[in-house]
Amino acid sequence: MSEPLLVLDGVTKRFARPLNTGERIASWIGAGPGPRVVRAVEQVSLTIAPHETLALVGESGCGKSTLGRVAAGIYAPDQGRVTLAGAPVMSTGRRPHKITTRVQTVFQDPFASLDPRMRVGTTIAEGPIAHNLVERADSTRYVASWLERVGLPADVATRFPHQFSGGQRQRIAIARALAMQPDLLICDEPVASLDVSIQAQVLNLLLELRRDLGLTCLFISHDLGVVRHVSDRVAIMYLGRVVELGTTAETFARPIHPYTRALLDSVPRLARDGARGREIKPIAGELPSPLAPPPGCHFNPRCVHAIDRCRSEAPELLPVAGRIAACHRAEELLATV
Amino acid sequence: MSAPAPLLEVADLATYFDSKRGVLKAVDGISFTLKRGEVMGLVGESGSGKSVTGFSVIGLIDPPGRIAAGSVKLDGEELVGKDAEALRTLRGRRVAMVFQDPMMTLNPVLSIGTQMRLVLRAHEDVSRADARRRSIEALARVGIPDAARRLDDFPHQFSGGMRQRVAIAIALLHRPALIIADEPTTALDVSIQAQILAEMRNLVRESGTAMIWISHDLATVSSIADSIAVMYAGRIVESGPAHEVLGAPRHPYTKGLLESIPGEAPPGSVLAQIPGAMPSLLALPAGCAFRARCTYAQDACAAMPALAASPQGHAVRCHFPLEGMR
Numbered sequence: 001m002s003e004p005l006l007v008l009d010g011v012t013k014r015f016a017r018p019l020n021t022g023e024r025i026a027s028w029i030g031a032g033p034g035p036r037v038v039r040a041v042e043q044v045s046l047t048i049a050p051h052e053t054l055a056l057v058g059e060s061g062c063g064k065s066t067l068g069r070v071a072a073g074i075y076a077p078d079q080g081r082v083t084l085a086g087a088p089v090m091s092t093g094r095r096p097h098k099i100t101t102r103v104q105t106v107f108q109d110p111f112a113s114l115d116p117r118m119r120v121g122t123t124i125a126e127g128p129i130a131h132n133l134v135e136r137a138d139s140t141r142y143v144a145s146w147l148e149r150v151g152l153p154a155d156v157a158t159r160f161p162h163q164f165s166g167g168q169r170q171r172i173a174i175a176r177a178l179a180m181q182p183d184l185l186i187c188d189e190p191v192a193s194l195d196v197s198i199q200a201q202v203l204n205l206l207l208e209l210r211r212d213l214g215l216t217c218l219f220i221s222h223d224l225g226v227v228r229h230v231s232d233r234v235a236i237m238y239l240g241r242v243v244e245l246g247t248t249a250e251t252f253a254r255p256i257h258p259y260t261r262a263l264l265d266s267v268p269r270l271a272r273d274g275a276r277g278r279e280i281k282p283i284a285g286e287l288p289s290p291l292a293p294p295p296g297c298h299f300n301p302r303c304v305h306a307i308d309r310c311r312s313e314a315p316e317l318l319p320v321a322g323r324i325a326a327c328h329r330a331e332e333l334l335a336t337v
Numbered sequence: 338m339s340a341p342a343p344l345l346e347v348a349d350l351a352t353y354f355d356s357k358r359g360v361l362k363a364v365d366g367i368s369f370t371l372k373r374g375e376v377m378g379l380v381g382e383s384g385s386g387k388s389v390t391g392f393s394v395i396g397l398i399d400p401p402g403r404i405a406a407g408s409v410k411l412d413g414e415e416l417v418g419k420d421a422e423a424l425r426t427l428r429g430r431r432v433a434m435v436f437q438d439p440m441m442t443l444n445p446v447l448s449i450g451t452q453m454r455l456v457l458r459a460h461e462d463v464s465r466a467d468a469r470r471r472s473i474e475a476l477a478r479v480g481i482p483d484a485a486r487r488l489d490d491f492p493h494q495f496s497g498g499m500r501q502r503v504a505i506a507i508a509l510l511h512r513p514a515l516i517i518a519d520e521p522t523t524a525l526d527v528s529i530q531a532q533i534l535a536e537m538r539n540l541v542r543e544s545g546t547a548m549i550w551i552s553h554d555l556a557t558v559s560s561i562a563d564s565i566a567v568m569y570a571g572r573i574v575e576s577g578p579a580h581e582v583l584g585a586p587r588h589p590y591t592k593g594l595l596e597s598i599p600g601e602a603p604p605g606s607v608l609a610q611i612p613g614a615m616p617s618l619l620a621l622p623a624g625c626a627f628r629a630r631c632t633y634a635q636d637a638c639a640a641m642p643a644l645a646a647s648p649q650g651h652a653v654r655c656h657f658p659l660e661g662m663r
Contacts, residue, residue: 059526165614195382196553200597200610207605222527225556225600229608248604266531268560270598272583280560282531286496 003086004047005216006071006103006184011080013041013066017291038290040066042240043080048184053210053217055231055248057224057263061290062237065188068220072105072186073098084184101131104177108189110169114161114176120147121157124176133181146175150205167198171205178209185210188220203230224267228252236260239290239298241314246323256325256334259283259299297328305329342413343370344514344547345394350407350417352386352393355400361618363389365571366407368644373514374545376538378562378579380555380594384615385568387551391517394549395432396424411515430460433508437520439500443492449476449503450488456510475506480536498529505537512544519551534561555594559583564650567591570615570626573644577651587651587658590627625655633657 017036019027041063048054056064069075071082073089076096082089084103090096107113115123124146125139134142144154150171161169170190177185190206191199207230210217221227227234227248234251236244236259244257255261265281285302288294294301300310309328320330327333352364364386371377381387392398394409396416409416411431416424428434436442444452453472457463463471469488476484479502492500501521508516518537522530538561541548552558558565559579566576567588575588586592595601596609613630616622622629628638637656646652 059528167614195615196555196594197382197597197611198614200599200608201612203599204608204610207607223599224527225598229599229602229604229606263527266528268531268534268554268556270556270583270595270601271559272580272595280531280535282535283528286498286529287526 002050005050005052005085006046006048006218007081007083008044008046008067008071009081009083011041011044011067011070011077011082012039013063013070013075014039014078036291039240039293040290041070041077044237044240044242045080046235046242046245048216048218050183050216051214052233053219053231055219055221055227055234056237057221057227057234058237059222059263059287061239061287063240064220064222064237067237068105068186068188068218071184071218072103073100074105101127101133101180102183103186104180104182104184105186105188106170106173106177106190108192110161110166110173110193113173114169116161118160119157120159120161120164120172123161124157124172124179127176127180131180133179142179143175146179147172149178149209150175165198166194167202170194170202174202174205174209178213182215184216184218186218186220189222190219191226192221192223199226206230224252224264236263239288239293241298241326242317243299243327244323244325245317246325250323254321254334256320256323256330257299257327258303258305258333260325262302297326305333341372344373344375344412345371346408346410346413347390347394348408348410350390350393350409351405352389352398352402353405354402356619359619362571362621363402363618364393367566367568367571367573368407369566369573369576371515371547371549373547374541375564376541376548376550376562378558378565379549379551379568380553380558380565381568382553382615384570384618386571387553387568388519390568391434391519391549391551394515395428395434395517397428397434426460429456429513430511431513432515432517433511433513435501435504435508435516435518435521437523439497439504440492442504443500445492448489448491449495453488453507453510456507460511471510472506475510476503478509478540479503479506480532481506498525498533501525501529501533502536505533505540509540509544509546513546516541516546516548517551518548520553521550522557523552523554530557537561555583555598567594570621571618572626572654573652574627574654575652576644577647578649581649581651585651587653587660588627588655589631589633589659592659593630633659 015038058064070077076090084100089100091099121143124143128134129136129139143157147154147156152171191202219231231248234248235242238259244260255264262283268280283302296312297310297315300306315326315328317324317326321334348368349366351366354361354363379387404417454468457468473484481502522533550561562579565579565582566573569590575591593611602608611630624639624641628634642654642656644652644654
């Protein structure tokens, strides 16, 4: 095994909900409950090898986007370290900031992620010029070459984002990220807001660029079909914790954690033979509030296999059959696949 | 086999929007029928006209939109041209709608119980106690735990999935003959989507309610629909029994949509993609609207193909329909 490119080591990220006026007064006089804290990401350790694509999967509120932003150097972790090729992604100190240009992100919504008042060419050239990746005099040609790479004509550079469709905007966002010549590309739901036929175009483009440029990817998605298609390994998250980690093929074929299994069973599959009523097996219950996650294994209230131990003791991520899973009953359950 | 009279008959329906840049033909001459208890999946990408079709059926088209032509018959009764008052007595009682975003349809300043009582009293003379009892029943039916207590809660106190359940419970209050569900699970997480899909399927089966399930997601549609109609640029390009349309698609667009879904293809392989994007509804090409993106297009496609149906009811609007692509 080569050295991993990205290392997330024991990363924790909390968000405090600001107190309202009543609560503030209460806490001044010492009667209040104090700030309410969401542990968006709790003690997550992951590595990504060079040229590998790791997918982060989970439902809304599981912390996948927060973890992506920690990896991207957008959020500073409260605990833990993030390094890229051995060097820290963020500075330390009172106001940590990103100190590498080697990680870039493509966000979900290309309507929100592109500055509407900036011409496409300026948007793409801004970062590379600021970081001396290209001379200003040379930037037009540089922008044109990246536009071409993402399948857009060079004259796109002189136009504004509103003149483009969702799929084209996402191509522009990809060009902007790649123009920074990153080693690691973080894709946060890059195709979730696109129509099916456009989704395939953008996925094909990402696969092609990844191969041609030798990119390493952290791919965040709730769409298990997309994840199965693009990733080498997959990490399943539930309420801030990774509950299972393994190769994509194995995890989809033989999921270990009850949550992974339930999630896979929930996905409606295309029944082309009209076998309607093919069982969708919904998971009972809802995601608990991340402000007050259940004690023990966070999944225990919804888990059909839960035992007393699951309600009191949080399971650690441990190796099970070449993968790792955080479940007290992993060994038993594996035998029942 | 004598066919019973259909519940809903839509014929040559055209809904146009007048804009400064011209007439936008959002729905341009579509026809379909729906039997009692049947679930039809209306599939298409954004801008295909699937939502406007739903709004047209339930009479929710306001200026600058207008129903330019065609007919919508519910139980043989013509709905197009009815005045607002007549439509109001019908909406909510015989036809109900469930929208994508329940936060937009529920009133944020009224408790769920009040909203449900208002809906009941809009069409029936019910006492407060009766309204309460029926509301609790309806909430329990859609799987809301502790329904009696939750009746006094406000929409913001419910999670997204629970809110959508409330919207569905409200739609079911008057036991409508037809429910139009416009992307009802799109905004929800996979696990909640699965719950709602399973519950909706059981609810319509038990109550014999017919449903139009509008969605861009073929996988979801395939798990609930008896029949499927695929829309492209305001027209139905293919329709028929679900297993026929999904199993043996005959229109190149349907085939392209099915093949572009990741999860069907081997991991990492190049996905079959439909080139280009849907044309602007203001600048539709003459003839088949899909021809610029179609790999099978020939000169003949410059003339509009007719919608031709097989004896099994599998209809396709294409000069060169595909043969049994199983």
